[in-house]
Amino acid sequence: MSDTSARDTLRDQARDNARDRDNAMSVAAISSERIEPDDNGWTRRLVLFLRVMAIISIVKGLYHWAQVTGFIGGEEEAFENQSMAWQTATIYFAVIELVAAVGLWLATPWGAVVWLTTVVSMAVIELMFPGIYGGSLTVVAFEAVMLAAYLALAWMAARERPP
Template sequence: MNDEVTRQSSLEPSTAELTFYWFHRVVAAYCLMFGMLYWVRLIGIYDGPTWRFDLMPTYWQVPSVILAVFFPFAAIGLWMLASWGPVIWFICAATETVMYAGFPELFADKLLIVVSHLCVALLYAALRLVIYFQKRAAAR
């Protein structure tokens, strides 16, 4: 009887794992939103001076196309809890970090986006460490 209770409790996700799953879903929603914002810029719905693909300078065209495709793709992977979802998100975050922190004279200084990507990465790492240590303690 005791082995059955222990086996069943080990199959249920812990609070940290449930938090991690919901964290993936929240980040997925934000990735979908960012992807849609890049698509709005590319197709010219946004009313701005260079916010249509044919009016953008080349240094904006390349990352805009990449991020318009990768952000929704990352959202799908994160929502499905697929192992490749965080990898695609990392590519998007690294691209935007290089854009806004590395070349602020070209892409504007959007420190808030860089900081938000850093916070998401740190929270992701913290949750993974908590889950790792919980599983390690349960294995003993």
């Protein structure tokens, strides 16, 4: 009987040790013992920038939809009284700005690509086709500054992550 009781005691100790080890691992998994270094500062700044650009894209998209639906402008600036080129560009930006806003808010790679498409499209329309929106160099400069800021933040965020 002493052999059986010794075996039972060893089995109970092994079970207790395994339970303690499992409890320790589960507590370590959910605890905040892992120290996250503050090395992702540029990534946080990039995500904040993307969210700000998402809000700006929402405003721009809603502005274009307001032009399409007639919420802004008078009788002479009505959508149906504009040229076909203006109507096409306005509908294009009304849709693509809102799609870009969703992707930017989620900080997805496709959101940045769609936003880049809107930036380049607006710059091309303003510079190459000034008859559509008036050829504002202020709009082009703003888009260029935002693009440069995005590229700089994306580059710095990529540098802080190991390959």
